[in-house]
Amino acid sequence: MTAKRSGGRSAPRKASSGRLKGAGRLRAAVPVELGERSYSIELGHDWLTTIGRRAADRLGAERIALVTVPPVARRYAPMLTRGLESRGARVRRIVVPDGDASKNLGQLGKLYDAFLEHGLDRGSAVVTLGGGVAGDLGGFAAASFLRGIPFVQVPTTVLAMADASIGGKTGVNLPQGKNLVGAFHQPRGVYIDVATLRSLPLRERAAGAAELIKAAAIWDADFFDWLEPRIEAFLALDLAVVLPALERACAIKAEVVERDEREGGLRRLLNFGHTLAHAIEKHARYRGILHGEAVSIGMVFAAERSEALGFAPAGTAARLTALLERARLPIRPPQRPRSAYLSAMSVDKKKQGGKIHFVVLDRIGAASTAALRPQDILPPGWSA
Ligand SMILES: NC(=O)c1ccc[n+]([C@@H]2O[C@H](COP(=O)([O-])OP(=O)(O)OC[C@H]3O[C@@H](n4cnc5c(N)ncnc54)[C@H](O)[C@@H]3O)[C@@H](O)[C@H]2O)c1
Ligand SMILES: [Zn+2]
Numbered sequence: 001m002t003a004k005r006s007g008g009r010s011a012p013r014k015a016s017s018g019r020l021k022g023a024g025r026l027r028a029a030v031p032v033e034l035g036e037r038s039y040s041i042e043l044g045h046d047w048l049t050t051i052g053r054r055a056a057d058r059l060g061a062e063r064i065a066l067v068t069v070p071p072v073a074r075r076y077a078p079m080l081t082r083g084l085e086s087r088g089a090r091v092r093r094i095v096v097p098d099g100d101a102s103k104n105l106g107q108l109g110k111l112y113d114a115f116l117e118h119g120l121d122r123g124s125a126v127v128t129l130g131g132g133v134a135g136d137l138g139g140f141a142a143a144s145f146l147r148g149i150p151f152v153q154v155p156t157t158v159l160a161m162a163d164a165s166i167g168g169k170t171g172v173n174l175p176q177g178k179n180l181v182g183a184f185h186q187p188r189g190v191y192i193d194v195a196t197l198r199s200l201p202l203r204e205r206a207a208g209a210a211e212l213i214k215a216a217a218i219w220d221a222d223f224f225d226w227l228e229p230r231i232e233a234f235l236a237l238d239l240a241v242v243l244p245a246l247e248r249a250c251a252i253k254a255e256v257v258e259r260d261e262r263e264g265g266l267r268r269l270l271n272f273g274h275t276l277a278h279a280i281e282k283h284a285r286y287r288g289i290l291h292g293e294a295v296s297i298g299m300v301f302a303a304e305r306s307e308a309l310g311f312a313p314a315g316t317a318a319r320l321t322a323l324l325e326r327a328r329l330p331i332r333p334p335q336r337p338r339s340a341y342l343s344a345m346s347v348d349k350k351k352q353g354g355k356i357h358f359v360v361l362d363r364i365g366a367a368s369t370a371a372l373r374p375q376d377i378l379p380p381g382w383s384a
Helices: 048-059 070-085 105-117 132-147 158-164 194-199 202-219 221-235 239-259 266-271 274-283 291-308 316-326 338-351
Strands: 019-022 025-032 039-044 063-068 090-095 125-130 151-155 169-174 177-184 189-193 356-363 366-372
Touching: 025 239, 039 048, 039 239, 048 070, 048 125, 048 151, 048 189, 063 070, 063 105, 063 132, 070 090, 070 125, 070 194, 090 105, 105 132, 105 169, 125 132, 132 151, 132 158, 132 169, 132 177, 151 158, 158 194, 158 202, 158 239, 189 194, 189 239, 194 239, 202 221, 202 239, 202 266, 202 291, 202 316, 202 356, 202 366, 221 239, 221 316, 239 266, 266 356, 266 366, 274 291, 274 338, 274 356, 291 316, 291 356, 316 356, 338 356
Parallel strands: 039 189, 063 090, 063 125, 125 151, 151 189
Antiparallel strands: 019 025, 025 039, 169 177, 356 366
């Protein structure tokens, strides 16, 4: 087996700009430094109207399309809109049906129609409000409409706050597979109101926490140590935990994206746990299991394989597994024959040009990639 290792990290990690007190509320800001495409991720509590004002100032657009989904639109669009309109913007709310199935070309076409109807031009902008679905779809509409207009992200799920809204990946699914069409289009800003998480179902919170744990596991041992005794408080949305945890996760994602904006290598580390996760999701036809749940199972698997292949010291997988279990996440793959998992993995293999860039843990807090064939990732005798 040729396990070529690459992508470890060496540079010191960046500190975010720290706590800012604003209007008596706890706030923080994490810069994303990408030259002229730089922006900032701003975190706060119960400040949607202020977010609207700040986003409008940042965009400076006369017309704004607010792309959102029903559960979020109902609760949060009015306050955000009030803020956007207070700066003189004309806001058109566009509500797309909920669920990953909406991330498709049909919905994209409907967005363009609505943009034209509302008179959006090159001086206009998009604001996405919701989880990764609203962000990916609305972001791609912004990336492609009139060859690209500015947008900002207002993520309302843990997954979107910690992961999907940062880094500029936008896109839609095709019937043949997920995220097959898209573009890199960096937002002008990411504005997080952690108060919106109160209405997010616990299961969704836990699934998002899987990506947060992933960030700690691949990148930041101190963060992992910090999170271990606090995961229950995170899920219970204890502000003293949620805000710093999201801030840290955002800073990690920002740092990875800064160093590898277009996924040359380092950004692949974010795929830790995703090789098996994609196979699980594919077999489940993306139903019944949330992405973060599949990632949780995939991380346990990848950590166990990291130990077996001699990358990580004994005990690494057990520690990660314990944390995921306490986050109420599943850790064992659904029972299916090895051959079924292998064939699902060969899709990733094709995408990656022959071998799979399998992300292994070197220890808690550090990861690298190994170019492996599916049959080396899932050795003979492996069973779910
Ligand atoms: N662009 C990227 O870099 C990137 C990274 C990871 C994932 N993604 C994409 O993100 C998507 C998954 O994102 P997600 O997990 O946020 O799913 P989602 O957007 O479907 O949101 C999950 C559910 O929660 C609801 N919801 C959202 N916010 C809520 C709130 N505050 N209160 C109550 N309900 C709320 C949504 O309506 C939906 O029903 C996938 O399509 C995935 O491909 C993109
Ligand atoms: Zn993921």
